Amino acid sequence: MTEDEVLQILNLIEKSSFDFLQLELGDLKLMVSKSGYIPGTAAGSGIAAAPVARPVMSSTAETKEPVAQAKPARAEAKPIDTGVVEGAVAITAPMVGTFYTAPEPGAAPFVQLGGRVDEDATVGLIEVMKVFNAVKSGAPGVIAKICVENGQFVEYGQTLFLVRPEVVLDNEDPPE
Amino acid sequence: MSITRVLVANRGEIAVRIIKACRALGIESVAAVSQADKESLPARTADRAVCIGPPRSADSYLKIESIIAAALGTGSNAVHPGYGFLAEKPELAEACAKHGLTFIGPRPENIRQMGNKLLARAAVSEFGIPVVPGSKKVKNLAEASRIAQEIGFPVLCKAAAGGGGRGIKIVADPKQLREAFETAAAEARAAFGDDTLYFERYIPNARHIEVQVLGDRFGNVIHVGERDCSLQRRYQKVIEEAPAPRLSEALREEIRQAAATVARNLHYENAGTVEFIVDQDRGAFYFLEVNTRIQVEHPVTEMITGIDLVQEQIRIADGQPLSLSQSEVRFSGHAIECRITAESPSHGFRPCPGSIVDWRPPEGPSVRVDSHCFSGYVVPPFYDSLLAKLITRGDDRSEAVERMRLALENFTVRGVDTVIPFLRFLLHHPDYTAGKVNTRWLEAQVEQFSHCA
Structure with missing residues (x-):
């Protein structure tokens, strides 16, 4: 299942009158809950073994807001298309446009293979109608792969770099 | 043809329609798609697809910068906006011109002037055309x-x-x-x-009649006949047909000529539609507005004239003269279009996104289906609910109606609710068969239908 499909499912559930969805396709399990309701061990082994992120949305419980007003679901899981680099996360293009690896022609590139980046590091620029937009790393780590060339046209969501994350930071939520 | 690659800045059935027209003209097409449409039929059938942004149309299909970037990045030299989204935003037409791209549509000044209803009324009054x-x-x-x-x-x-x-x-x-x-x-x-x-x-007993016009950059302007779009729910058209039934030949000709006059005086380029209201109690007609784009219901005109309006749009934008003169426009038979939307008529027309489990549209020599759907397609919740346009043609209106009834019977959609049951109900209604309708008629039938459903 792709990230797109998960997003579509989340959107469908959000607009529906259902509170809870459990989907099993082969060894993939997806559970979505609008109220935080998770049916314990009802479906057997279930939850702990689920290999995908489990987006549990908690709507602001006792308010009288209609269900459809609940905050939109967002799949936080970014590590798709990690290619051959194991454990790496992708830095993807935030918009469609022309990608530049350096601040100006002839200048040194923002990042190099094996280089260390922190979360706010600029890794490149995307030009759209003469406006240059900085692309941020979004994740601290080491550049494990450069997937695009200078001056290349990139689509929205296209993988630009793979970053091997550094050891877990103390402000990060432990994986479930 | 100097246009060699067209960026299709739209989605759904109209994107498929534009891709087909490009292919027929030997032009390449690039589908600009949102993240939600990456697996869609336009994405699959175009020569290339480019993801321009996230599902929300404000972040993708409505973003001029992304459309221009996608066109330039893919080496396209023209942009077709379809209908809706950016089609009637003069800013897109201007941005295209600025970046050396051919905009397949009218000049930005026409889009801007007709986009403001007060300016449009004032301009058209000057041409001697009655306005409401x-x-x-x-x-x-x-x-x-x-x-x-x-x-x-x-x-x-x-x-x-x-x-x-x-x-x-x-x-x-x-x-x-x-x-x-x-x-x-x-x-x-x-x-x-x-x-x-x-x-x-307010005109209580009104019909909505609109005239398709075409103009080229050499000042040639023709009309391609009228369409009757009186059957509307909440001002959205549900069933359209051409030619308009129960209209005197004198009034029909007067309305067609009025539309051509409007287009000629605007020095209108490309395809457009001049909309009128016909007051059935007074036998009078009034100008309503000009739609500066291809319209959803354009197939009914194509079915009775044999003209491919989208191909004509591309040729005009390419700088070619109209492929036919007014006297070469021939009308033959009658065509009806039903809009098949993913809405539940038994639940107040609630939109029904979801997975289409089974999609079996009708077939036949006088049946046309314009659609982007297929079995297994997931109707995303982000966009409008149009799944398909079902069009039938007959030698006369009763034959077209009969074929539409049959086509609706043979249209199977499982997985999402559609308005097909409501359309079947309408097509068998004696008022519809007799053409005794006005712009308020369909709303009343919604009531009737919910009682008998």
Whole structure:
């Protein structure tokens, strides 16, 4: 299942009158809950073994807001298309446009293979109608792969770099 | 042809339609798709697909910068906007010109002028075409009250920046005026960023008749006949047909000529539609607005003239003269279009996104289906609910109606609710068969249908 499909499912559930969805396709399990309701061990082994992120949305419980007003679901899981680099996360293009690896022609590139980046590091620029937009790393780590060339046209969501994350930071939520 | 690669800046059935037209002309096509449409039929059938942004149309299909970047990045030299989204935004046409891209549509000044309903009314009056009796800009409530009294209740309160049925309120009596005027202004401000309002006489027994026009850059202008789009629900068209039934030949010709006059005086380039209201009680017609784009219902015109309007749009944008003159336009037979939307008619027409488990459209020599759907397609919740346009043609109206009934019987959609049951109900209604309808008729049938469903 792709990230797109998960997003579509989340959107469908959000607009529906259902509170809870459990989907099993082969060894993939997806559970979505609008109220935080998770049916314990009802479906057997279930939850702990689920290999995908489990987006549990908690709507602001006792308010009288209609269900459809609940905050939109967002799949936080970014590590798709990690290619051959194991454990790496992708830095993807935030918009469609022309990608530049350096601040100006002839200048040194923002990042190099094996280089260390922190979360706010600029890794490149995307030009759209003469406006240059900085692309941020979004994740601290080491550049494990450069997937695009200078001056290349990139689509929205296209993988630009793979970053091997550094050891877990103390402000990060432990994986479930 | 100097156009060699077209970026299709739209989605759904019209994107598929444009891709087909490009292919027929030997032109490459690039589908600009949102993240939600990456696996869609346009993405699969175009020569290439480019993801331009996230699912929300404000972040993808409505972003001019992304459309231009996608066109330039893929080496496209023309952009087709389809209908809706950016089709009637003069800023897109201007951005295309600025970046050396051919915009497949009218000149930006025509889009801008016709996009403002007050400017359009003023311009068309100058051409000697009757407009619905009404006001200029209404500045405040006091003025609203005076003007509404002059026109007489019920009166229509309209947003100058509106169109396509959006930004309209019926005011039945003076007591409703304050609330209608204030909410209409607030809504128009929110929807169009412009709260200019004006009033029009409300015509209770009206038909909506529109005329397809084509113009090239050499000043040639032709009309390609009219369509009757009176069957509407909440100002959205449901069933359209061509030619318009129960219209005297004299009035039909007068309306067609009026449309051609409007287009000629605007020096209109490309495909457009001039909309009119026909007052059935007075036998009079009035100009309503000009739609500066290809329209959803264009296939009914194609089915009775044999003209491919989308191909014609591309040729005109390419700088070629019209492929035929007025005297070469031949009308033959009658065509009807039903809009198949993913809405549940038994649940107040609630939209029904979801997975289409089984998609089996009807087939036949006089049946046409314009659609982007297939078995297994997931209807995303982010966009409008149009799944398909079902079009039938007959030698006369009764044959077209008969074929539409049969086609609707043979249209199977499982997985999402559609309006097909409601359309079947309408197609068997004696008023519809007789053509005895007006723009309010269909709303009444919604009531009838929900009682018998």
